[in-house]
Amino acid sequence: MSAMLVRRERPADLEAIRRVHREAFTAPEPGAEPVEVALLDGLRADGSLIEPCCLVAEVEGEIVGHVAVSLGTVDGVPRLVGLGPIGVLPEWQGRGIGSALMHATLAAADAADIEGVVLLGHESYYPRFGFEPAVPQGIMPPDPSWPDANFLLRPLTAWGSPRGQFRYAPAFERL
Numbered sequence: 325m326s327a328m329l330v331r332r333e334r335p336a337d338l339e340a341i342r343r344v345h346r347e348a349f350t351a352p353e354p355g356a357e358p359v360e361v362a363l364l365d366g367l368r369a370d371g372s373l374i375e376p377c378c379l380v381a382e383v384e385g386e387i388v389g390h391v392a393v394s395l396g397t398v399d400g401v402p403r404l405v406g407l408g409p410i411g412v413l414p415e416w417q418g419r420g421i422g423s424a425l426m427h428a429t430l431a432a433a434d435a436a437d438i439e440g441v442v443l444l445g446h447e448s449y450y451p452r453f454g455f456e457p458a459v460p461q462g463i464m465p466p467d468p469s470w471p472d473a474n475f476l477l478r479p480l481t482a483w484g485s486p487r488g489q490f491r492y493a494p495a496f497e498r499l
């Protein structure tokens with residue numbers, strides 16, 4: 325593979341970032357857009373994105389992957405962030421690009437003194453990045469129907485053991 329760079333997103337990347345999520349995720353019906361595209365637009369419009377942690381993967385000038393991180397709350401206090409969406413163009417999946425984005429965004433969040441990162445995801449993929457079930461750490465999901473095995477937390481260096489209910493940024497709740 326040609327050199328793959330991970331860097332912060334820039335305003336000129338926005339249409340290419342939309343394309344990544346449009347192609348990576350499945351639309352609810354043919355001809356429609358995956359909800360992740362509108363989610364990202366909403367997070368951006370609301371000012372909920374944590375810009376130093378929103379990264380693209382670039383190969384020969386083409387944006388092939390993107391990860392977003394946004395401000396969340398624990399019992400109403402902004403102490404944790406939510407990771408997602410993360411997407412890699414289908415033809416580039418399975419080559420380590422998603423892993424590179426995960427490591428880089430977690431390192432950026434750590435460097436920004438964020439306490440921890442939360443996501444709803446597959447229990448077999450995310451533990452390799454240090455994610456573990458959030459509920460045993462005292463972080464409850466926004467919706468009690470979410471399976472504990474998929475509601476995951478990655479504590480960072482600044483972790484100060486917040487306890488309570490996690491809520492994603494408002495754009496997630498408008499989905």
Ligand SMILES: CC(C)(COP(=O)(O)OP(=O)(O)OC[C@H]1O[C@@H](n2cnc3c(N)ncnc32)[C@H](O)[C@@H]1OP(=O)(O)O)[C@@H](O)C(=O)NCCC(=O)NCCS
Pocket residue numbers: 348349408409410411412413416417418419420421422423424445446448449
């Ligand atoms: C998830 C995603 C970002 C991973 O990117 P990637 O570049 O393919 O990932 P990597 O090459 O670093 O890692 C591949 C590994 O991820 C696993 N994987 C990929 N997608 C997965 C998923 N949705 N659930 C569980 N595991 C997944 C592969 O099985 C592979 O595992 P292995 O190393 O044990 O064989 C990418 O596959 C993607 O865009 N998927 C569609 C969108 C999506 O589901 N995003 C996640 C939810 S927000």
